[in-house]
Amino acid sequence: MINIKSQKEIQAMREGGKILAGIMAEIGRNVAPGKNTLEIDKLAEELLIARGGKPSFKGYGEDMGNPFPATICASVNSEVVHGIPSKDKILKDGDIFKVDIGMIYKGLHTDMARTFPVGEISEEARELMKVTEQSFFEGIGKMGPGKKLSDYSKTVQKYVEGQGFSVIRNLVGHGIGKELHEDPQVPNYYNRKFQDFDLAHGMTFALEPMVNAGKFETKLGHDGWTFVTKDGSLSAHYENTILITESGVEVLTIV
Numbered sequence: 001m002i003n004i005k006s007q008k009e010i011q012a013m014r015e016g017g018k019i020l021a022g023i024m025a026e027i028g029r030n031v032a033p034g035k036n037t038l039e040i041d042k043l044a045e046e047l048l049i050a051r052g053g054k055p056s057f058k059g060y061g062e063d064m065g066n067p068f069p070a071t072i073c074a075s076v077n078s079e080v081v082h083g084i085p086s087k088d089k090i091l092k093d094g095d096i097f098k099v100d101i102g103m104i105y106k107g108l109h110t111d112m113a114r115t116f117p118v119g120e121i122s123e124e125a126r127e128l129m130k131v132t133e134q135s136f137f138e139g140i141g142k143m144g145p146g147k148k149l150s151d152y153s154k155t156v157q158k159y160v161e162g163q164g165f166s167v168i169r170n171l172v173g174h175g176i177g178k179e180l181h182e183d184p185q186v187p188n189y190y191n192r193k194f195q196d197f198d199l200a201h202g203m204t205f206a207l208e209p210m211v212n213a214g215k216f217e218t219k220l221g222h223d224g225w226t227f228v229t230k231d232g233s234l235s236a237h238y239e240n241t242i243l244i245t246e247s248g249v250e251v252l253t254i255v
Contacts, residue, residue, distance in 0.1 A: 002175060002183050004202035009108055009177065010243060013204060016053065016105030017112075017241050017252030023047045024101060024114055025255065027072075031116040033093045037074035040099070041085035045071040048103055056102025056109050056180045066224045073100035073113075080210055080218055080227040080235040081113075081171060093119030096129060098237045102180055109180045111206040112253040113239035124213060125234055131163045132211040132236035135188070139207065143199060144248045149186065150196045156209050157189040166216040167209065168235075171227065176206040176241055201246045208239030 005013065027044055048055060048071060055071040068084075075083030075098040076091070083089075083098070091097055100113035115129050138159045142151040160167045167189045175182030184195045188209045214233025221228055229235050243250045 012106035017110040021255045037085040037089040038087040053103040082225040110241040115236040173207045203244040
């Protein structure tokens, strides 16, 4: 069942999204060679709590016996998503660093991710980041009340593959609001097995293209959380929480 948000819920998510975007900007200013990902995670949690929020990710999965231990997902280079912050994971010049963060604010979740360059990065890495971000905006350009959810998926896939990169198939976006993960699943590629429907005002989604420089296959690491590219190629991630408005789309996690 897809939840239609009330005006009160929309306003809470709008406020939360703006706060979260500000936190992400502050995180980005602290990304540099020599930093370890645990200190960045601690900064993120301090900022989030100071602004009246609670981490969405910390403790997630407790019912499955393997709770996520941190506020952010911290993934480097070939790590796609869900990397666990560590004092031993030290950023170095040339890395690309993915930060995924979710926040509960006034009882509602917002979720976003960015990929940051660490020092001087390769031209391939820079292009990968650019294409991943732009694919999100290409996709939401096809969204609005009365349009099909699959229009987003088709557009992202066509754009990414047209630029010579690949879209990950086993990880998807999702509905969001009272829960971090609500119906429906939102793939970044077209597959008839996924639920398709007409979009309507008040729907909220966390849309998150995950794009590889090489092939789309991934594998799960020994920690039970971190996905990495199967061929060792670079991967980039870009995510925002969005609202379907009366006339189009509003991105809630951009300042």
